[in-house]
Amino acid sequence: MNESNLDNLSRENVFLMLQVGTIINSSLKLDKVLNSVMNVANKLLHAEASSILLLREDTNRLYFDTATGQKSEQIKTFTLRLGEGIAGWVAKEGEPVNVPDVNKDERFKRDISEKIDFPTRNIVCVPLKLHDKIIGSVEVINKIGKDHFTDEDLELLMMIANQSAIAIDNAKMHEELHIENRNLKQFFTLKHNITGNSPAIKQVYEIIEKVRNSQTTLLIRGESGVGKELIAKTIHNNSPRAGKPFMCVNCSTLTETLLESELFGHEKGSFTGAVARKIGRFELGNKGTIFLDEIGTLTLNTQLKLLRVLQDREFERVGGTETIKVDVRIIAATNEDLELAIKEGRFREDLYYRLKVIEITVPPLRERREDIPALAEFFLSIHSSDIGRKVTSISPEAMAILTAYGWPGNVRELKNIIERAVVLGSGDMLLPEHLPAEISSARAIPTAQLGPLCDAEKIHIEHVLNELKWNKSAAAKILRVSRNRLDRKIKLYGIQEK
Helix, strand or coil: CCHHHHHHCCHHHHHHHHHHHHHHHHCCCHHHHHHHHHHHHHHHHCEEEEEEEEEECCCCEEEEEEEECCCHHHHCCCEEECCCHHHHHHHHHCCCEEECCHHHCCCCCHHHHHHCCCCCCCEEEEEEEECCEEEEEEEEEEECCCCCCCHHHHHHHHHHHHHHHHHHHHHHHHHHHHHHHHHHHHHHHCCCCCCCCCHHHHHHHHHHHHHCCCCCCEEEECCCCCCHHHHHHHHHHCCCCCCCCEEEEECCCCCHHHHHHHHHEECCCCCCCCCCCEECHHHHCCCCEEEEECHHHCCHHHHHHHHHHHHHCEEECECCCCEEECCCEEEEEECCCHHHHHHCCCCCHHHHHHHCCEEEECCCHHHCHHHHHHHHHHHHHHHHHHHCCCCCEECHHHHHHHHHCCCCCHHHHHHHHHHHHHHHCCCCEECHHHCCHHHHCCCCCCCCCCCCHHHHHHHHHHHHHHHCCCCHHHHHHHHCCCHHHHHHHHHHHCCCCC
16 A cells, blocks of 8 residues: 555545455455455445455356355355456456446446345446456445445555455465475375376376275276386385285286186196196285286186176185185276277176276376486486496486487386496496487487587577477476576577477
């Protein structure tokens, strides 16, 4: 509030405006704060009623977030299109208005006043701005004891709107910090070896947090090498079953008979080579978790037997008659298109729906390129320690190649490439020449006609940005500069997206 505004306010109004500031600083509960502010606005402007309308960008409509007066609860049931009514017009145009007689203003929306049986005579309304962006409008209705609101009332309401915007901003920041803090707490309570902080992998973290304490069957989908088994282990290790067996079975590596024996066990003499009773993974994994990898490769006969385990948690050993009951959580994984397999008759639809009660899709590495530097450095530290050779860093040029490559083998391929580079390389830094030719040839850094150093820097930045499809966050990590510095370089060199 500046000095000229103070000069124009009466002692009572100054007191009430100070009260508004006190209210805003008294609580971070937005509904409570705004309701109190608008009650003060009624006193300050001697009005019968007031409202704060907030704009929802997804619907382009204004909602009565806060309302005071005799009809406050009824008015909250209405919405306005942006530009509709006096409040909608103010929110759209960003201009304050003082309407002495609403019946002479074509913008006035009479049907709301009529529906709630609240005769409206005059309105003063101002835009609600937050960081120079209009987020709604604030209105007060019907001046008490006078014909209409004054210009001083309009100025007071603008001050109140500014104070309300501060309250909204404080509450939003508090809510965002609360959510971020909650997410961080959830993240740090997870014991895992998953590396990455990209939006795509964060979604996986969030699902793991939600499902880890349940007993629900899960289906993990993703390309070969994305880390489906690691996700399953993370869920198990953070569940009430942690400390109990985690049994992993790759369904694609065994014949039907051997796979059924592996899963369910067998009795002595049940088939050639069955020289003794064998306890299967389901039985050994009692109270724990069974991870069935490559579930799409099961034969229809084995699928039927697995369906029974999913439904009843019971089975018989191969060649046996004793029904065995188990308490296991089943997590399945596949890189196949199960929907297509159902259409082709290779996969049972009933089993499919039993498996995918909750589905987790692990993104391929090319869709989470921001995580490649962290993954590469993680594998570098592991393999350099295992081999006993100190390789402490990866050169920016080598990192650019790693980040730009398509990684059809995903995280597993990256791990193998880093291990190879550590074993066959030399020195304390991983360089482009330590990478396989097929990786390096996928991205050639232009060297011709570089000219001055600034030209070389421009070409390098431009090339990295284009290879990463202008993912600036990932590019900044590769270039080892801050995001703000990268933006300045882009502006300095006039680099444009192609």
